[in-house]
Amino acid sequence: MTRIGIIGGGPGGYEAALVAAQLGAEVTVVDRDGLGGSAVLTDCVPSKTLIATAEVMTDTAESGELGVLIGSDAGPYGQVGVDLARVNARVTGLAQAQSDDIAARLEREGVRVLRGLGRLGGPTRVVAEPVSGGTETVEVDTVLVSTGAHPRVLPDAQPDGERILTWEQLYTLTELPEHLVVVGSGVTGAEFASAYTALGSEVTLVSSRDRVLPGEDADAAQVLEDVFKRRGMTVLSRSRAGAVRRSGDRVLVSLDDGRTVEGSHCLMAVGSIPNTAGLGLEEAGVRLGDGGFVEVDRVSRTSATGVYAAGDCTGVLMLASVAAMQGRIAMWHRLGDAVAPLNLRAVSSNVFTDPEIATVGWTENDMDDSGSTVTVKLPLATNARAKMQGVHEGFVKLFARAGSGTVVGGVVVAPRASELIFPVALAVEARLTVDQLAQSFTIYPSISGSVAEAARQLHTKVWRG
Numbered sequence: 001m002t003r004i005g006i007i008g009g010g011p012g013g014y015e016a017a018l019v020a021a022q023l024g025a026e027v028t029v030v031d032r033d034g035l036g037g038s039a040v041l042t043d044c045v046p047s048k049t050l051i052a053t054a055e056v057m058t059d060t061a062e063s064g065e066l067g068v069l070i071g072s073d074a075g076p077y078g079q080v081g082v083d084l085a086r087v088n089a090r091v092t093g094l095a096q097a098q099s100d101d102i103a104a105r106l107e108r109e110g111v112r113v114l115r116g117l118g119r120l121g122g123p124t125r126v127v128a129e130p131v132s133g134g135t136e137t138v139e140v141d142t143v144l145v146s147t148g149a150h151p152r153v154l155p156d157a158q159p160d161g162e163r164i165l166t167w168e169q170l171y172t173l174t175e176l177p178e179h180l181v182v183v184g185s186g187v188t189g190a191e192f193a194s195a196y197t198a199l200g201s202e203v204t205l206v207s208s209r210d211r212v213l214p215g216e217d218a219d220a221a222q223v224l225e226d227v228f229k230r231r232g233m234t235v236l237s238r239s240r241a242g243a244v245r246r247s248g249d250r251v252l253v254s255l256d257d258g259r260t261v262e263g264s265h266c267l268m269a270v271g272s273i274p275n276t277a278g279l280g281l282e283e284a285g286v287r288l289g290d291g292g293f294v295e296v297d298r299v300s301r302t303s304a305t306g307v308y309a310a311g312d313c314t315g316v317l318m319l320a321s322v323a324a325m326q327g328r329i330a331m332w333h334r335l336g337d338a339v340a341p342l343n344l345r346a347v348s349s350n351v352f353t354d355p356e357i358a359t360v361g362w363t364e365n366d367m368d369d370s371g372s373t374v375t376v377k378l379p380l381a382t383n384a385r386a387k388m389q390g391v392h393e394g395f396v397k398l399f400a401r402a403g404s405g406t407v408v409g410g411v412v413v414a415p416r417a418s419e420l421i422f423p424v425a426l427a428v429e430a431r432l433t434v435d436q437l438a439q440s441f442t443i444y445p446s447i448s449g450s451v452a453e454a455a456r457q458l459h460t461k462v463w464r465g
């Protein structure tokens with residue numbers, strides 16, 4: 001029986017453990033903080049649970065157009081507000097329950113879990129320091145490293161867990177910040193800025209770049225920035241925060257150009273550092289690249305024979321879905337099952353702001369002006385369902401190859417874009433043509449109707465240029 005040792009029980013680790021157990025391996029997982037990892041305990045699951053409350057608040061606040069009464073006009077229904085202590089109790093309770101479900105599943109599948117610190121004692125040995133005490137050495141045939149990452153901290157902006165916070169510390173808040181300054185306008189910064197605006201905080205978003213979400217589709221980011229401003233958020237572009245200081249109940253964020261921003265709380269969202277230090281990786285022959293990330297190939301192999309790595313510690317694409325796929329691929333490859341190398345072109349991702357931004361496949365930057373690709377952008381403003389729901393912003397954008405008409409990518413900006421991107425992802429993965437997408441039935445009225453309509457509009461561009 002092949003013995004697999006896994007260090008880190010986040011999506012990269014636990015999904016690998018499930019595949020390895022299914023394929024008959026003897027599996028040991030060593031995990032420090034709780035199964036599900038940061039994804040379940042501090043990052044994805046908590047943030048999306050908080051955002052579920054924020055969504056209700058935005059829908060409510062913007063429902064006047066649909067004839068809903070709120071505020072002093074609301075009569076028996078009263079005013080609307082948020083009890084952050086209750087919200088955060090729900091968030092952390094739900095995250096823990098999800099972690100417990102994963103633990104129970106691994107136990108059912110016969111996976112051994114050691115709670116504690118793990119490191120490599122060479123390419124075929126995992127050394128564990130269980131919380132129960134002592135040291136245990138587990139001899140294995142293969143190790144998977146999936147230790148994740150942690151929030152980057154700036155030297156002059158040390159989190160204190162009360163007023164200057166990382167995203168992991170936000171859920172200890174029991175009262176809504178009166179004025180939250182969010183430093184960093186990448187996905188994490190934008191999601192929390194969006195959520196806290198909806199919950200009722202004044203929010204200032206400090207962005208070192210020209211616009212929010214510099215890594216996303218430029219049209220999508222522009223829609224979002226306009227919505228943020230319409231809802232009262234202050235967005236400071238081209239503003240790099242150098243230091244954050246606390247003074248009593250206030251925080252002072254100093255920008256590099258000499259300006260300062262004062263708020264009641266500050267959230268630092270300035271990137272992640274891989275958890276690869278002190279793991280015995282280099283001693284075992286595992287090469288680390290820039291920033292300390294583990295170098296892996298498309299089947300998750302590292303430079304050391306028999307050692308695989310998955311997830312945020314590899315920096316390939318810091319998403320739970322990618323971590324899980326890298327972990328599964330590692331085990332399929334190691335245990336001789338059918339496997340295809342990781343295909344980043346087919347990964348769909350979503351920014352859980354309001355509206356959401358979902359993307360898959362090619363981006364505008366991948367298009368050249370040779371005429372080999374065609375694109376269409378269809379605003380949602382003319383979609384009947386969007387009108388009924390009071391949705392005014394957003395669009396569907398599709399990219400296809402001229403000539404063959406194969407769908408190569410797309411962007412959806414809409415409420416629940418995360419659900420709407422699936423047909424486009426399916427088209428990209430299965431190399432469907434715009435005509436195949438266009439000829440599929442959609443519900444009338446539905447926002448997904450705009451996906452098919454965008455494909456229909458591409459028909460002419462594909463065949464006539």
Ligand SMILES: Cc1cc2nc3c(=O)[nH]c(=O)nc-3n(C[C@H](O)[C@H](O)[C@H](O)COP(=O)(O)OP(=O)(O)OC[C@H]3O[C@@H](n4cnc5c(N)ncnc54)[C@H](O)[C@@H]3O)c2cc1C
Pocket residue numbers: 007008009010011012013030031032033034035036037038039040042043044045047048116117118119146147148149167188275279310311312313317318319320321322323352
């Ligand atoms: C705020 C936020 C929101 C996000 N939302 C989403 C989202 O909506 N969708 C999405 O796809 N992605 C999201 N992500 C990204 C996602 O959380 C990560 O990509 C994912 O957690 C990576 O999984 P992983 O298995 O690599 O690591 P992790 O989930 O970080 O798990 C690593 C595990 O390893 C353990 N560990 C570390 N060192 C050791 C050690 N020495 N010994 C033993 N155990 C160790 C840790 O305790 C942890 O349990 C979000 C990230 C952030 C910051």
